[in-house]
Amino acid sequence: PNAALIGAPDGWARLSTPCLLLEAAPFEENLGAMMGLVGRYGRQLRPHVKAHKSTAIARRQLEAGAVGLCCATVREAEAMAEAGLDGLLVTSPVTAPGMVERLVRARNRVDLAVVVDSEAGVEALAAGAGVDRPLGAVVEIDVGQARTGVTSPADAVRLARQIEALPQLRYRGVQAYYGHLQHVPAYADRRAKAAEQWARLA
DSSP states (O other): OOGGGTTOTTGGGGOOSSOOOOOHHHHHHHHHHHHHHHHHTTOOOOOBGGGTOOHHHHHHHHHTTOOOEEESSHHHHHHHHHTTOOOEEEOSOOOOHHHHHHHHHHHTTSOEEEEEOSHHHHHHHHHHSOSSSOEEEEEEBOSSOOSSSBOSHHHHHHHHHHHHTOTTEEEEEEEOOOGGGGGOOSHHHHHHHHHHHHHHHO
16 A cells, blocks of 8 residues: 555655655665675675565665575565575574474575574474475574574584485585674774684684
């Protein structure tokens, strides 16, 4: 119902809410700035769709050069896969058989990987995936959030080897997210704490 209000002088007052309002020019400017920044430092970008939950925005991010998309939940991954958006990474471990089945169905449409942080998680993914099209698996490493992830290098290596030994899975690397450091106010302190985690990860 809101599409007809685009460009209308009083359109904002007649919106059916909740809805996403986006200024096109600043969005394109921010998108270009983000891609330019990661490119300047030789990095790649896989933005998180939980920030916008929009297949239209996700598609635009991919068109601008993002290598894929992060999804917080199985449902987000399903929505992106249904839209044909490729290179999905589910950033939370998934172990319930029914949810693994849903991930495998989404993987049959697009390239998809999911993080894992336990032997039980690896076994659950392998039990639901098939050898004809292995499911990507990423070892999550806890870098200070104390929420999910393995806590030692030995555990990370063990899980990676367990993944590589299973034909239903394909090892795709590691995930190490220290979002809690965004709340450290001083840049120098934040940078020092991030450097500590990078050293630990290395």
